Amino acid sequence: VKRLALVGCGHIGGSLALALRREFPGLVIVGVDPAAAAAAAAKARGVIDSIAEAPSRDVDAVVVAVPVRSIPPVLESLAGFEGVVTDVGSTKAGAVRAGDAALARFVGGHPMAGTERAGVEAADPALFVGKRVILTPTERTDRAALVFVRDLWARVGARVVEMDAAAHDRAVAAVSHLPHLVAYALAGAVGDAGDFAGLAGGGFTDTTRIAATPPSMWVDVFLENAPEILALVRGFDARLGALRAAIERGDGERIARLIDEARAARAAVLG
Amino acid sequence: VKRLALVGCGHIGGSLALALRREFPGLVIVGVDPAAAAAAAAKARGVIDSIAEAPSRDVDAVVVAVPVRSIPPVLESLAGFEGVVTDVGSTKAGAVRAGDAALARFVGGHPMAGTERAGVEAADPALFVGKRVILTPTERTDRAALVFVRDLWARVGARVVEMDAAAHDRAVAAVSHLPHLVAYALAGAVGDAGDFAGLAGGGFTDTTRIAATPPSMWVDVFLENAPEILALVRGFDARLGALRAAIERGDGERIARLIDEARAARAAVLG
Numbered sequence: 001v002k003r004l005a006l007v008g009c010g011h012i013g014g015s016l017a018l019a020l021r022r023e024f025p026g027l028v029i030v031g032v033d034p035a036a037a038a039a040a041a042a043k044a045r046g047v048i049d050s051i052a053e054a055p056s057r058d059v060d061a062v063v064v065a066v067p068v069r070s071i072p073p074v075l076e077s078l079a080g081f082e083g084v085v086t087d088v089g090s091t092k093a094g095a096v097r098a099g100d101a102a103l104a105r106f107v108g109g110h111p112m113a114g115t116e117r118a119g120v121e122a123a124d125p126a127l128f129v130g131k132r133v134i135l136t137p138t139e140r141t142d143r144a145a146l147v148f149v150r151d152l153w154a155r156v157g158a159r160v161v162e163m164d165a166a167a168h169d170r171a172v173a174a175v176s177h178l179p180h181l182v183a184y185a186l187a188g189a190v191g192d193a194g195d196f197a198g199l200a201g202g203g204f205t206d207t208t209r210i211a212a213t214p215p216s217m218w219v220d221v222f223l224e225n226a227p228e229i230l231a232l233v234r235g236f237d238a239r240l241g242a243l244r245a246a247i248e249r250g251d252g253e254r255i256a257r258l259i260d261e262a263r264a265a266r267a268a269v270l271g
Numbered sequence: 272v273k274r275l276a277l278v279g280c281g282h283i284g285g286s287l288a289l290a291l292r293r294e295f296p297g298l299v300i301v302g303v304d305p306a307a308a309a310a311a312a313a314k315a316r317g318v319i320d321s322i323a324e325a326p327s328r329d330v331d332a333v334v335v336a337v338p339v340r341s342i343p344p345v346l347e348s349l350a351g352f353e354g355v356v357t358d359v360g361s362t363k364a365g366a367v368r369a370g371d372a373a374l375a376r377f378v379g380g381h382p383m384a385g386t387e388r389a390g391v392e393a394a395d396p397a398l399f400v401g402k403r404v405i406l407t408p409t410e411r412t413d414r415a416a417l418v419f420v421r422d423l424w425a426r427v428g429a430r431v432v433e434m435d436a437a438a439h440d441r442a443v444a445a446v447s448h449l450p451h452l453v454a455y456a457l458a459g460a461v462g463d464a465g466d467f468a469g470l471a472g473g474g475f476t477d478t479t480r481i482a483a484t485p486p487s488m489w490v491d492v493f494l495e496n497a498p499e500i501l502a503l504v505r506g507f508d509a510r511l512g513a514l515r516a517a518i519e520r521g522d523g524e525r526i527a528r529l530i531d532e533a534r535a536a537r538a539a540v541l542g
Contacts, residue, residue, distance in 0.1 A: 112472040171465070180474060189449065198542045203451060243452055247500065270476065
């Protein structure tokens, strides 16, 4: 890859740009961001070479790294572009639908490398090393484009897996979106309950770490993946309700069983 | 301190014993544990010097490190003992009530140093370095005993603070017990939702880390501190319900506000 357009110069997009620069010397990156300050910060940090209003058509590939609900309109605005287009959105159904409809060589992608940091200031070229990147090709996906995107991610150290978009959205609702929602509710509830400044141990700190994430991207994710998330919230309520009921009636055996099930479930997810 | 009895030879008791040995050369520690295997493991690891059926009366102090609902009966069994008695239970109202009634020199304590590990095998003499230990003296508490216990914890590197037992139990319900309950419900719900082996990123891993804790101590904590915990679960439900309602009606502004409140609350607790 020689010329790349990056649409969305934030933490993930900026990290990918820095990582690709290391791997492809001479790579020219044109940055696009609706927020002029973000593009300027990316240029100042050397993440991008120049700033444009829209991706020019002379690039080999476009990486779309804007909040998820802005991805479909960006993909539609690229209609007719012949190069490879990929995105890094953490929900995939909407992006894949729009990309397949508008573009000849679209590949949906999601690097599972989010942190509680945000902004190009926190961009890190090593962010993807050892992390999983899920690509969501469809029957329509151009095979050469898929190979191209797979190679890009492999070059920056990621482990690439493929999955269909609906299965992806169900899985991330469970392992990422629900944990975020629960962490926000937990931090808020503790804040409502009183002033416990300085009293938290590792439990509160770990459990709510992802609640430090700024709202910009999460509002989009919660709205975009609402049906999957709401289904999981019902399952969560059932589990919490079972624990609460067992506590209310003093049923230690039932509490122990629910804890054992939780530990087994966690161990299974972590493999 | 020259002779000490340790009742409960698990992770916390064992860690304290190892730490005190470093600070008080020649200290003799007599171990008591209802589980013979735990006492034997503690002796094999050099955590205790000998095993007894019950604390002998010739020790200077007794440290009670059994699950919280077993603390009051242990304190009652020590009635008449003239030395200092302290405990490490993570709820304090019941222990303080029993200790004040049965003993002349009882001081309630809670080292906030729990990890997801358990058992004397994981005992670590550095466990308390820089950690907070909350002591819960009452009007009845012997001042010399309080100074003695405060000094013990300071010697093993802990930062000692004092608080009344009811305020302690409210605070730990918020910063420790509710996060544990939520982590168990979350891990269980994700397990119920499907097979996501190997797909979890940092979000699920961090948020559910404390769900790896074995049930033995947590059944007791949830039952012992039930009223405070149940009140917090209601507050948590209100927060989660507000997020869910905002997602259901597609209200991005409300979601953003709830996220901002959560972030501010977290920052306030962490100081």
